[in-house]
Amino acid sequence: MFIGKSEEISRRAFMRRSSQMAAVGAASSYAMGLAGIGELAAFNAGNDYKALVCIFLYGGNDHANLFIPFDASNYAAYSEIRGGNGEAGGGVALPRADLAGSVLNPANNQTLTNDIQYALAPTMPRMKARFDEGAMAPLLNVGPLQTPTSRQQYQDRTVPLPPKLFSHNDQQSTWMSSQPEGAVTGWGGKMGDLAQTANTNALFTNISSGGNAVFLAGQNTLTYQISSRGAVRVDGLDRLYRSDAAGDALRTLLTQNSNHLLEADHTNVTRRSIEAEQFVSNGLDGVSLNTNFTPAEGNNRLASQLEIVARLIAARSSLGVRRQVFFVSTGGYDNHDGLIGQHGNLLAQLDFAMDAFYQATVELGVADKVTSFTASDFGRTLASNGDGSDHGWGGHHMILGGAVNGGQFFGQAPAVSLDTDDQVGRGRLLPAVSVDEYSTTLAQWFGVEASELPSIAPNIGRFNNPDLGFLRAT
Numbered sequence: 109m110f111i112g113k114s115e116e117i118s119r120r121a122f123m124r125r126s127s128q129m130a131a132v133g134a135a136s137s138y139a140m141g142l143a144g145i146g147e148l149a150a151f152n153a154g155n156d157y158k159a160l161v162c163i164f165l166y167g168g169n170d171h172a173n174l175f176i177p178f179d180a181s182n183y184a185a186y187s188e189i190r191g192g193n194g195e196a197g198g199g200v201a202l203p204r205a206d207l208a209g210s211v212l213n214p215a216n217n218q219t220l221t222n223d224i225q226y227a228l229a230p231t232m233p234r235m236k237a238r239f240d241e242g243a244m245a246p247l248l249n250v251g252p253l254q255t256p257t258s259r260q261q262y263q264d265r266t267v268p269l270p271p272k273l274f275s276h277n278d279q280q281s282t283w284m285s286s287q288p289e290g291a292v293t294g295w296g297g298k299m300g301d302l303a304q305t306a307n308t309n310a311l312f313t314n315i316s317s318g319g320n321a322v323f324l325a326g327q328n329t330l331t332y333q334i335s336s337r338g339a340v341r342v343d344g345l346d347r348l349y350r351s352d353a354a355g356d357a358l359r360t361l362l363t364q365n366s367n368h369l370l371e372a373d374h375t376n377v378t379r380r381s382i383e384a385e386q387f388v389s390n391g392l393d394g395v396s397l398n399t400n401f402t403p404a405e406g407n408n409r410l411a412s413q414l415e416i417v418a419r420l421i422a423a424r425s426s427l428g429v430r431r432q433v434f435f436v437s438t439g440g441y442d443n444h445d446g447l448i449g450q451h452g453n454l455l456a457q458l459d460f461a462m463d464a465f466y467q468a469t470v471e472l473g474v475a476d477k478v479t480s481f482t483a484s485d486f487g488r489t490l491a492s493n494g495d496g497s498d499h500g501w502g503g504h505h506m507i508l509g510g511a512v513n514g515g516q517f518f519g520q521a522p523a524v525s526l527d528t529d530d531q532v533g534r535g536r537l538l539p540a541v542s543v544d545e546y547s548t549t550l551a552q553w554f555g556v557e558a559s560e561l562p563s564i565a566p567n568i569g570r571f572n573n574p575d576l577g578f579l580r581a582t
Contacts, residue, residue, distance in 0.1 A: 167441030297326030308428030475510030490535025502537030
């Protein structure tokens with residue numbers, strides 16, 4: 109067991125990784141020339157390509173209207189608790205008739221808690237089809253935990269709990285880093301720390317098209333940020349004030365050497381940004397995708413973020429990468445009111461974006477090498493507040509890709525109730541699966557060795573399932 113040793117193991121992994129990087133002259137994160145030194149790392153990169161894509165739903169996704177009880181008895185309980193009027197729905201309960209076309213029938217006659225049968229949100233027909241074909245798997249009732257926790261232990265505060273539960277900023281950070289707001293490294297970034305020796309250009313190990321987030325921050329790796337249009341340019345370098353000479357002068361000022369430590373560091377970052385922009389732009393110039401990322405109803409910002417991720421994956425050879433972690437994000441999920449309608453529209457956008465991205469990986473021939481997965485601040489209350497739902501704890505998520513053991517559920521289905529032992533009040537789910545188990549399952553598929561899992565997920569030694577089984581080796 110790793111209990112009580114996670115910080116020590118993480119520190120040893122960091123020191124070992126740092127010594128490996130020093131051994132190959134890794135003073136710069138850009139164009140590091142690390143090809144062929146995989147034997148230095150405990151990270152099991154192999155000779156193939158793999159990527160993880162975190163899709164973060166800011167605001168706290170209402171999981172109860174993502175996977176909805178459909179069988180008669182559980183639907184009746186769902187409708188009553190959410191303010192509905194029987195099978196007609198109402199309040200924040202969707203009508204049962206609207207769910208008939210999105211019922212999920214898991215493989216091997218899988219039986220869930222209280223024989224519950226779920227339907228997927230009716231605005232997500234594409235994810236329903238991916239479930240049916242075995243490319244999408246739901247993970248039920250997952251959330252941050254420091255140790256396995258019962259309802260009684262939660263109420264008596266006899267075990268350590270994630271700090272500042274139900275707080276947006278803190279739980280976003282806790283999901284991404286196992287620490288509340290103020291954390292400086294996330295589990296995506298820590299995977300990048302281990303993976304970067306597999307890449308020729310380590311700068312492109314961790315890439316975000318969804319803004320700045322602690323998820324991709326590592327101890328060694330930087331987050332390379334990119335816009336949905338491509339590499340971010342430094343303004344003015346081409347023709348400042350319509351003058352080539354002025355642009356050249358600005359470039360000289362920004363990249364000139366300095367003996368001052370902070371100025372020199374700033375210059376290195378700026379120079380690296382300028383060089384990387386041209387490098388990425390050149391790589392993307394040769395990429396053409398047939399997959400459509402523009403929905404008929406108009407703009408989909410999440411789809412645009414995933415399109416640039418797909419293009420970067422297509423350019424992986426020219427970028428010199430074999431392992432990458434990506435971050436994309438979308439907001440609007442804090443539905444304290446207006447849940448019906450607003451939430452369905454958000455899920456429709458998510459459905460289109462995730463499916464377009466999956467289609468692109470099929471087009472590129474890497475569907476079994478790229479896994480996307482959702483995350484969010486927290487789940488929400490099963491009980492309605494009248495027109496919406498409030499902050500919760502555990503929630504349901506989706507994993508999509510060619511390596512996914514799809515068409516079946518993972519985790520544990522909660523009872524449709526306000527007073528069972530799997531919730532802590534108002535239908536706030538007590539997580540049955542920890543984020544640590546979620547992350548280590550992804551990490552091992554990605555190539556992280558079992559001995560280094562505590563450096564990714566500091567609490568994993570307290571849990572029994574470092575591999576939840578929703579991914580198969582490829």
